[in-house]
Amino acid sequence: MLLNKTFRSSTLKIAFIYVIVFSGAIFGVLGYVYWSTVSYVNQILDRDIKTETETLRETFSAAGRDALISLIDQRSTDKFLGDWVYLLTDASRRYVAGNLKSWPAASQVDRDRIEFTPADWNRKTAAPPLLRATHQLLPNGYHLLVGRRAHDLARFRDKMMVGLLWVAGLFLALAAAAGISTSRRSVARIETINATSRKIIETGLRGRIPVRGTGDEWDGLAKNLNSMLDRIEELVETNRQVSDNIAHDLRTPLTRVRGRLERTFNRQLDVGQYRVLIGDVTADLDEILRTFSSLLRITQIEARDRMSGFRNLDLTGIAREVAELFDPTAEENGVTLQLSSCDRAIVIGDRDLLFDAISNLVDNAIKHGGRNGRITVAVTHDSGEAVLSVADGGPGIPIDEREHVLRRFYRLEGSRNSPGSGLGLSLVAAVANLHGAHIAMADNSPGLRIELRFPLPERVAAGIP
Numbered sequence: 001m002l003l004n005k006t007f008r009s010s011t012l013k014i015a016f017i018y019v020i021v022f023s024g025a026i027f028g029v030l031g032y033v034y035w036s037t038v039s040y041v042n043q044i045l046d047r048d049i050k051t052e053t054e055t056l057r058e059t060f061s062a063a064g065r066d067a068l069i070s071l072i073d074q075r076s077t078d079k080f081l082g083d084w085v086y087l088l089t090d091a092s093r094r095y096v097a098g099n100l101k102s103w104p105a106a107s108q109v110d111r112d113r114i115e116f117t118p119a120d121w122n123r124k125t126a127a128p129p130l131l132r133a134t135h136q137l138l139p140n141g142y143h144l145l146v147g148r149r150a151h152d153l154a155r156f157r158d159k160m161m162v163g164l165l166w167v168a169g170l171f172l173a174l175a176a177a178a179g180i181s182t183s184r185r186s187v188a189r190i191e192t193i194n195a196t197s198r199k200i201i202e203t204g205l206r207g208r209i210p211v212r213g214t215g216d217e218w219d220g221l222a223k224n225l226n227s228m229l230d231r232i233e234e235l236v237e238t239n240r241q242v243s244d245n246i247a248h249d250l251r252t253p254l255t256r257v258r259g260r261l262e263r264t265f266n267r268q269l270d271v272g273q274y275r276v277l278i279g280d281v282t283a284d285l286d287e288i289l290r291t292f293s294s295l296l297r298i299t300q301i302e303a304r305d306r307m308s309g310f311r312n313l314d315l316t317g318i319a320r321e322v323a324e325l326f327d328p329t330a331e332e333n334g335v336t337l338q339l340s341s342c343d344r345a346i347v348i349g350d351r352d353l354l355f356d357a358i359s360n361l362v363d364n365a366i367k368h369g370g371r372n373g374r375i376t377v378a379v380t381h382d383s384g385e386a387v388l389s390v391a392d393g394g395p396g397i398p399i400d401e402r403e404h405v406l407r408r409f410y411r412l413e414g415s416r417n418s419p420g421s422g423l424g425l426s427l428v429a430a431v432a433n434l435h436g437a438h439i440a441m442a443d444n445s446p447g448l449r450i451e452l453r454f455p456l457p458e459r460v461a462a463g464i465p
Helices: 002-008 010-063 065-077 151-203 217-265 271-302 305-309 315-332 351-368 424-434 457-461
Strands: 084-089 095-097 114-116 131-137 143-149 311-314 336-341 346-349 374-382 385-391 438-443 448-455
Touching: 010 065, 010 131, 010 143, 010 151, 065 084, 065 095, 151 217, 217 271, 311 315, 315 336, 315 351, 315 374, 315 385, 346 351, 346 448, 346 457, 351 374, 351 385, 351 424, 351 448, 424 438, 424 448
Parallel strands: 336 374
Antiparallel strands: 084 095, 084 143, 114 131, 131 143, 311 346, 374 385, 385 448, 438 448
16 A cells, blocks of 8 residues: 555655656766767777878888888787788789788778778687778878777777666666655655544544654654644634633623513513613623624734734833823722833834733733732833833732633633623733733732733844744
């Protein structure tokens, strides 16, 4: 099964395409090496033949026919020149002198450089050798052929060809083996991912792609996919919790509305009582609409549609406006609201969203920070960041609950009966994420301190996290 998928895989096809391309390049290089080497050896051989031919021709020009015949006979019997062949003929191609008895076929001497096998070789060899020669037309119609045995050249060419074929065959075999092995490994990892994906489709998001610990790109892909699955599982769980919380939080006001309308339907009321009923129902419906409005606002923020309107803002100025807005509310609840800030803290963002986020933090601090306490809103600089913090003196949030309170509709046990929808800190988290800010919670001894850490504009422009 895996082998069949390997041979049908696109990875193997691509590997074979590269094998063909590289094979063509390798064969071209080897062919050039073969051609240039043989050409070089031929040039050396032709140079020696040309030098010998010129010597004989000069002898004919200087001393005549008899002197040339004498020199040819001398060289033909010289044991040190056993690889050389000589043939001198008249105008009719009849033998005059030399150790070669007949002229090669006419088709073999149409070129200046010829290779041929003599038909009447008179040496004691197993077979006539390959000869490489040149011919000259001398005065008075004489023809001179001078050549040399090229059997070494022939063996060299044969060995070169065999060696190149072996190298080419070995290269093709190794390349094919490497391509199949690489494709098989890739197909195996892909099949593992596919099998895990099918399991996830059938059984849910609990499955994860195995990581082999090799540190290669497949492990990197597996880790990224597993992280994506973790994120999807988290979002699915969050959506489930949101659905449950919406049903829980909206059931109460809707039940009140239905109960009031049902009681009104079953009895007669005067105009004043109708007005009270309409007011109560309107208040319950307003509460429901505020919940949905908050949900839609968080969704819009998370969609990042507002980033196009970002500009440089003074975080200190926004915090001061929020403190002035909530100062009367804090005074009514017996809480002291104090602003502690630096002169200016420039951040990049959306003013309305930042105003809403800070307002939610201050509003939560007033509601849950305890009466006759102190709430401090501070804006400072720390390690290249603009830090906005809201600290109160209330009961605080347990450490194991701090991550959960940023979820939609999540409410602590102690605040379930208090007014609110549990979306305030969710909106703060969405605004912080949109602005690249980090949320941190710490004990205020007593109470809670929430910090929003914003990167400064110059760090954002430089791409520094």
